[in-house]
Amino acid sequence: MTTATAIAHPNIAFIKYWGNRNPVLRLPENGSISMNLAALRTQTSVRFDASLKADSVLLNGVEANPAQAQRVSNFLDLLREPGGTPAAVESTNNFPSGAGIASSSSAFAALAVAASQAIGFGLDERGLSRLARWGSGSASRSVPPGFVEWFASDMDEGSFSKSIAPPEHWDLVDTIAVISEAHKATGSTEGHALAGTSPLQAARVAGAGQRLDECRAAIMSRDFERFAAVVEADCHLMHAVMMTSKPALHYWLPGSLVVMEAVRGWRQQGSEVCYTLDAGPNVHVLSSAKESAKLAKQVAELPGVLRVLQSGVGGATQLVNS
Ligand code: PMV
Helix, strand or coil, rough: CCCCCCCCCCCCECCCCEEEEEECCCCCCCEEEEEEECCCCCEEEEEEEECCCCCEECCCCCCHHHHHHHHHHHHHHHHCCCCCCCEEEEEEECCCCCCCHHHHHEEEEEEHHHHHHHHCCCCCCHHHHHHHHHHHCCHHHHHCCCCECCCCCCHHHHHHEEEEEHHHCCCCEEEECCCCCCCCCCCHHHHHHHHCCCCHHCCCCCCHHHHHHHHHHHHHHHCCHHHHHHHHHHHHHHHHHHCCCCCCCCCHHHHHHHHHHHHHHHHHHCEEEEEEEECCCEEEEEEHHHHHHHHHHHCCCCCCCCCEEECCCCCCCCCCCC
């Protein structure tokens, strides 16, 4: 087969990946844990076609910019012979890209699964998650279903992602407060390279093993209070590293802080709710399903919130009929 299409869900990390021990292989400094977001989808088709002069990349119906197109071509070069067959890649998201909803996670998960099928590689889930990692680290975590852990390693073979619980294990909901839909100033690839310039990165990485154990245990026992404490602590640690790197990276906007404060208040009043933010201003408000209908309204009413997206826990990246 020369054509294949895959659908992937972006994921939101509870324990964050920030900084690489090997930036080329995208081997992370520390392991991470996330959940896939069912309602958000990237659909990507890859067609290897010898009649094409060069790769072509369409993102949401528009020709990719040169940097994006180059990143896709570099990724496809991992699969084909030098000077191999060009490909036509078409990818669409049903959510805004580049603003803290990790679109690169679903983008490279879908691309890895579609391209390796189209070229005829029989990779298993572990192989596909390793391959996706080469495109974007967090993409590794969008390949398996549900709640997922990505392992840190010094070796390419050791750094893959695996499901720790299926989507139906815990009915968590991510209510995303969209604060800005603009593309972020500093993308995560450049951000990872700056992590080591922060004096706080070593401390963040040193404590990651303990936070991973805590988060895994909280998920397995569906203990929201325990989960909330470690998720917010880990988010604050990553943003502290960002804010203290050289140059400093500031992703929070006033609207982000409004949502964060409101969430802490609702939790004090007894709601099962907490937050996390990626490399962007949007706030991912995590809650149990019973809180989610009320939360969607409450979050939408906060000043600075442009709109709200909501999603439960999603499945694996899957091939679909082209
Ligand atoms: O996969 P990347 O290079 O886009 O990095 C993702 C980094 C964060 O979203 C900030 C954290 C994470 O673990 O997803």
